[in-house]
Amino acid sequence: MKRNWWKILCVALLFFTFFAGLLVPLAPGLIKATSSVQSTYSGPFTVKVTGYNTHFKDQNASLSAWLINDNQNNCTNAIRVVDNTHLELDFPPIAPLTNPVFGLTVYNDKDGRLVMNNAISTIDTTRGGIVPVCHPVVKNEEQDHWAIPFQFILYESLRNLFFHVPMWFTMIALLSWALWNNLKYLRGFDLKYDQKANAAVNVGLVFGVLGLITGSLWARVTWGAWWVDDVKLNGTAITMLAYLAYAVLRNAMDDEQKRARVSAIYSIFAYVMMIVLIGILPRLQGTDSLHPGNGGNPGFNKYDLDNSIRPVFYCGVLGWILLGFWIYSLRLRIHKLHEHTLES
Amino acid sequence: MKNIFQVRIVAFLALALFQSLTINAQPNNSMDEKLFEGLHGHASLNVVVAIIGIILLGLFITLFRLERKVSKLEKQINK
Structure with missing residues (x-):
């Protein structure tokens, strides 16, 4: 039980995300x-x-x-x-x-x-200003209950924030873990780390694909097309292609040490490219993107992420990341068992 | 089997990238609009349901693939 505390945390966080994310009403x-x-x-x-x-x-x-x-x-x-x-x-x-x-x-x-x-x-050409001007009384600026912010066009689909966005966070977390293990492998050429990195990349790719598909559907509903010309979309597509190439490349090599070395170095390049494509390019001044918080703005300013949904979003991110690492640990254990049975 | 899965993803991504290079996002024809009418406006909750469905489906597929690996292992051990 002591070793599994984080799995319980994962379940609790995801439960909270699903319940709060789906049941909290939209603001008027x-x-x-x-x-x-x-x-x-x-x-x-x-x-x-x-x-x-x-x-x-x-x-x-x-x-x-x-x-x-x-x-x-x-x-x-x-x-x-x-x-x-x-x-x-x-x-x-x-x-x-x-x-x-x-x-x-x-x-x-x-x-x-x-x-x-x-x-x-109005089509009027007369200009004169509003007469008489009135001064309405406003007691409460906002609604009096916990609510998901009302955004024009997005409406209820804003709830996707708790499901689509954490997919990317999970992918980046797993790919970062893979990079860490690749570096560790290159220090001592211990195949254990190569195995870890490989499992992390594979599970990270699953979350990346899910992020792409869910994003594509959301884009169709709010932006009107399955795929739009957006820096973030193209950047992620290229990143995913690079990592898929990694997965295919690995299968092509038989010598274990050689395979581990090539894929470790390849993975470092792919990771740096990913950071540039998803993390830096969309934030550059003058970049036009349909995603919020791009083109020079910090990713999470107060207009993009309302305080009322921040706790749900962060719980969701952590919950999905833990789920990603859970699947990763299962995959890794299966791999280890597989190697073990091959040896014996 | 595994390779077919990967090839499909590569094909999807390549198509998507190619599309973004050649045409801009334009409003689709009326038939397509009809298809998605229900998803617009305040019925946009449907898209949330669809997205959760996709995520669960993806995770189930991952689990099935893991399970297949476990069954292979079981067979090897039983031999």
């Missing part, structure tokens, strides 16, 4: 806003709003809504609540100040401030 947000007219200045108009996980009906008393144009607020004449997720807002005629695009904010005490940028636009 606005999905759609449609205006009844194209010109907001020609007369009073109505904006139909669709929310998600919102409590419009329950929080009728504290409900308020306003349009934002160049930092000026224009409150509604009347709010008609259809149900908890549907609203109809009546506005007086408005001429925009400079920008013909309006943002929309809906507020209630439970859901907090729900903002939709670029909610509606």
Whole structure:
């Protein structure tokens, strides 16, 4: 039992990740806003709003809504609540100040401030600013319960963060372990380390393939294509090809010491290439990437990873890494037994 | 068997890379859109389920491959 504590930890962490990652509700947000007219200045108009996980009906008393144009607020004449997720807002005629695009904010005490940028636009050429300007009262900026952040377009698929991203962390952890063992092998030419490195690369590749397939599906849903021209995607694809070449190369050689030496040196190059392709290139200034946190930004700034999901994400990362090492240890033990039976 | 598995992955990656070099991501035709309609919007929870399914499937395949190795070992020991 003492030696298996980390496996229990792995199971506990993954349980937590699955439960929290799937059951914590998504934060309330606005999905759609449609205006009844194209010109907001020609007369009073109505904006139909669709929310998600919102409590419009329950929080009728504290409900308020306003349009934002160049930092000026224009409150509604009347709010008609259809149900908890549907609203109809009546506005007086408005001429925009400079920008013909309006943002929309809906507020209630439970859901907090729900903002939709670029909610509606107008074809008016008249400019004058919003009259009268109103000053709505906001008591809670955010929803009052633990929630997964609401992100436009991503919506519920943000939960993939706990499953798709840790695949890469696990792959990198296993490949780093492989590199460590390769270096150890090169110091004393002990085949034990070569065996460890080989098992780690093989299991790491499984997680890499899973990361690619899950990423591909997620990309199809949010970016619209199975494969997009993105530094991170191409970088990982090249890395995986390099490591697959490693696996094929090993099978091609019979002499054990020679095989171990060649693959150890090859693996060091492949690892350095991986760090450059996944770790450095996407972060360079001016690199355009669809992945968050790339092109000069640090990977985990406050916009990419909300504090509310940080614990779930880190537990997930650790849990998946431990699972990776669990499978690796099984593979290694089978290999050792195999060698043992060959000798006897 | 093992090599076929690897060759498939290589083919997938090579195709993906080639595709990214030749064409840009463009909205697919309407039929393809229909196919994925359910995954858009707030039904995007489906994609989470699909992704968890893929991960579990991948891990099960790994386990089966490990098991095959164990059975081979058992056969050798029993000989």
